[in-house]
Amino acid sequence: MNIEILKLLETDSKMTVTDIAKMLGLDEAAVAADIKAMEEGKIICGYHTMIDWDKVAEEKVTALIEVKVTPQRGQGFDRIAERIYNFEEVNAVYLMAGAFDFTVILQGTSLKEVSRFVSEKLSTMEQIISTSTHFVLKKYKDHGIIFDVVKQDERLVIAP
Amino acid sequence: MRNPLSKTVVNIKPSGIRKFFDIVSEMPNAISLGVGEPDFDTPWHIREEGIYSLEKGRTFYTSNSGLLELREEICKWYKRKYNVDYDYRKEALLTVGGSEGIDIALRAMLDPGDEVIVPEPCYVSYVACVELAGGVPVSIPLKNENEFRLTKEELLAAVTDKTKVLILAFPSNPTGAIMTRKDLEPIADICKEKDIIVISDEIYSELTYGEEEHCTIGSLPDMKERTIIINGFSKAYAMTGWRLGYALAPALIAEQMTKIHQFAIMCAPTTSQYAAISAIKDGDKDIARMRESYDKRRHFLLATFKEMGLPCFEPKGAFYMFPCIKEFGLTSDEFATRLLEEEELAVVPGTAFGDCGEGFIRISYAYSIDELKEAMERLNNFIKRFRNK
């Protein structure tokens, strides 16, 4: 496992093995083998693309749902989490410390669709005590990337 | 009308960079690797502190030497990192960039005819500042085969009975060379033996890569009393436009530097000083983050040069590479001019940093990897065309 490789890929999953090897002063074959091992070991779990869907005509709604549950004997929270995260429309599920138990992030095409999911699928699970749904109005920054800011190089073109 | 100008000023050579600046500015598709400042924004917590100080109405002069708290933090920081003790009450001075520090250190020490040893290639301001202060610059051409470090023999050969000051600037702009404690020890011995004062420009101290940490010559035995450390916030914290630097010097010298500063400048920018408190107190992680990023680019360029067969020693500091271009049979200036005309890639000819920079170009890696990649393609095309002829 090589943390430096992970740090590079985390900010740019398109980075090639050749470039990574050069930037870290490593051998290309070694980098490729390392990445493969980390993929197989599920340290690298996927390669995603950051998209600002607001700029695309297609309607998308993101909801953040706080969920309180009663943990099941012998299985703790994991079993309920599984029942929630298996829905395709669920984007992320986090177990939380604090006033509620799960954060569920959901993506749908309309408010109605999301509301229906919450009332019909989530709330009806017997272990779920309550839900509280919040809708995202605008994303400013995600995964460390600030949306919508085009950076110009404002430095003098040549400086001592 | 009489000639209104000072002979000293008129005789100072204009910077060799100007010409390229004018050409590049007219070329919209040109890529420049010619910039000597970080590409990062100043970390937000530092900018935020500057904004807060403005909101609070802290818009007045500070004391001549600068905010007491900032001086204290700077001295603590230097002690912690580089093991030198400076008294923040009498031996620290906030300046308008490291630039002002260099100028007033020289002016505080030089009388007409005093010689100042300037190892070259080096930052553009030293020779001019020595001349403005009435001193005589004595250049030492540093050598590629020594990885542009100053050797004991070179120094000894340049010393005369008029020698008063040595300017040491490592990590180096333009070569990226560093000098380790071991490299500095023999230099320090000669300075003590020949009674030479050192101006140590350590503006790139935080950008040192590899195993060795930066070492200040002021930390070597009995060197503090004859060392003036120049440093600042420009490179370490990506704060070039804030114009804030500092000098650490023995009280005897610091007092006279402060006198010049007091009459010529009054005080360093107040907003910048407040922001800098946040930098020096909480900025170690920012330095580490930026250094890591520069280091990756450095490796990237080293590997790419190797593929191209462009000879370059491994620089361990700052954000510059200084490859040798002698094989192409062009002067540095011709090489840089043609590279710009034919590939629209701007670099700085080595001669901008002293005559001994002939045969080299300075490449800055204060650019994103994508920009560096594109630039290296252009450089490679240029080189290949040459070799195919």
Ligand SMILES: Cc1ncc(COP(=O)(O)O)c(C=O)c1O
């Ligand atoms: C070696 C060296 N010293 C000093 C300076 C001056 O920096 P500042 O006045 O921004 O602190 C520079 C800037 O490029 C430099 O490269």
